[in-house]
Amino acid sequence: MTNNQGASMTHRDTKKSECPGCGAEIQFEHPGKPGFIPYEVYEKRLKEGKEIICQRCFKLKNYGMFTSEADEDQIMDFLMKVLKKFKNVMYVFDVFDFEGTFRPEIIELLEKNNVIFVANKFDTLPKTVGANQLKQWLIKRINVPNAQIYITSTKNRFGISKLKKDLERLTGSILVLGVTNVGKSSILKSITESSVTVSPYPGTTIGLVEHKIGKLKIFDAPGIVVGDRMIELFDPECQSKILAKGEVTRKTFKPYPEEMIFIGGLCKLNAVYVPDETLRPIFQIYAPENVAFHKTKNENFINNYSKYFGKVLVPPCGKFDVSILNFKEEEIVVDENQELSISGFCWINVKRGPVKFKLTLPQDVNVYVREALMQPKRKFNKI
Structure with missing residues (x-):
């Protein structure tokens, strides 16, 4: 091993950072796994002061290519531990797939939390369904007293300004939860203008990704895989289609x-x-x-x-x-x-x-x- 190689290995052992796109810890040893980036690329971008994102996020961001899947069991263990640290939670679900993404078993875990409900992808519903009609339907279905419900669409920015304005009034921190592919990352990119990786593939976020809006810190968690949705039977590329x-x-x-x-x-x-x-x-x-x-x-x-x-x-x-x-x-x-x-x-x-x-x-x-x-x-x- 040369001196330069030794220096690189030392740097690898001591330098800790996370990918701003997906939240995975940057690593150099396991290609195809979350957080991987070739060390030479990492070192070059570090010296040039450029954004450092993992290879997975780079390919998603620039070429729409999906290179690895997150471990479902690890994600659930991770979420159970993280949930204990947050008092405030923003729960995002897909209004088109309400039954598949609004999960009573998850809501039960949030009984002691302050929860904001975000009904996303309003643009996918037929135009004959108005926001007031949808909200009345959701109130009955959610069945949580005095529930805070926001109806949003990142595609046409419906409801995004109101959600952003109300979040800017808050302080402290909030955890964002949701089943895979409900659009959590897209919402956060819309309201924070961050560089988070947004893709149509499930499991894009595989760690906590931190954002900030006003005095509020927002943490995006990995998408939850529930195992009883038809879409989950297909490979990630087919799902995105x-x-x-x-x-x-x-x-x-x-x-x-x-x-x-x-x-x-x-x-x-x-x-x-x-x-x-x-x-x-x-x-x-x-x-x-x-x-x-x-x-x-x-x-x-x-x-x-x-x-x-x-x-x-x-x-x-x-x-x-x-x-x-x-x-x-x-x-x-x-x-x-x-x-x-x-x-x-x-x-x-x-x-x-x-x-x-x-x-x-x-x-x-x-x-x-x-x-x-x-x-x-x-x-x-x-x-």
């Missing part, structure tokens, strides 16, 4: 009893009108724009649907080993004032019902029946 990036698509169905409807490749349903099976039910499916719908009564297609993955049926986005999944069948009756929500994927609004849905989908994916968000036009009181 099918995430709702704008107003979701809506398709109306009026199927015959013998027809099967595929939503992507891993969810299929049959539907009948309960009062009279000679009449056809009517319902609308809301899903991200890159999720494909396919209605058929072709037995060959139904029995060999995996051949169409990545083509007629998306997601999956390409080849996918369907044999690794266990599937379940559920029969659920949904009335006209209700919706069927498939966690991390889509929701179905009934127009003529009740409708009995026969669903086939992966075993771990949760399905919910909820009060309909899409209601006939009516007056809403301002809140």
Whole structure:
């Protein structure tokens, strides 16, 4: 080992820093792992006084490339320890995937905290859903007395100014929590103008990333992986493709009893009108724009649907080993004032019902029946 190599190793052992993009501790020994940066690049950027971000964040920021995934167990252990240190919490969830991202089990852990609720991605909802209508619906669903609820969209900056203004009045520190891909980092970049890495990939934040607004320190925590959302079954690249990036698509169905409807490749349903099976039910499916719908009564297609993955049926986005999944069948009756929500994927609004849905989908994916968000036009009181 040369003297220069010895000096470098000493520097590596003593110098501690974190990537400002994702919060991971900078390291030089394990390529592909969070926080890695080639030491020569680190040393050069340090001498030049340039921003030092890990290789993972650099590739995300400049090329949209995802190079490593965070360890889920480590993240949960980390979060449980961190949560004890914060009195104030900002809980961010995705309004399109409410059931998948607003988690009662997490809310239970926050009973002793002061919680601000941020309902993000408002732009993904149909334009017929107004903010006041959504807020009344959320108040019932959240069911927390005097809950502070902010409705936001970083895409069109809806609600961002109000959230920023109210946070600027606070002092001390606040922890930001949320399930993967609810847009926590995007919100913080919008209100703090920081250099945090923002990407459509899950698990981008893998440590606490500190921001500041006024006299308030804001700490962004890693996204929580819950394991019961359809989107989590796909690889990170596919997830980024099918995430709702704008107003979701809506398709109306009026199927015959013998027809099967595929939503992507891993969810299929049959539907009948309960009062009279000679009449056809009517319902609308809301899903991200890159999720494909396919209605058929072709037995060959139904029995060999995996051949169409990545083509007629998306997601999956390409080849996918369907044999690794266990599937379940559920029969659920949904009335006209209700919706069927498939966690991390889509929701179905009934127009003529009740409708009995026969669903086939992966075993771990949760399905919910909820009060309909899409209601006939009516007056809403301002809140």
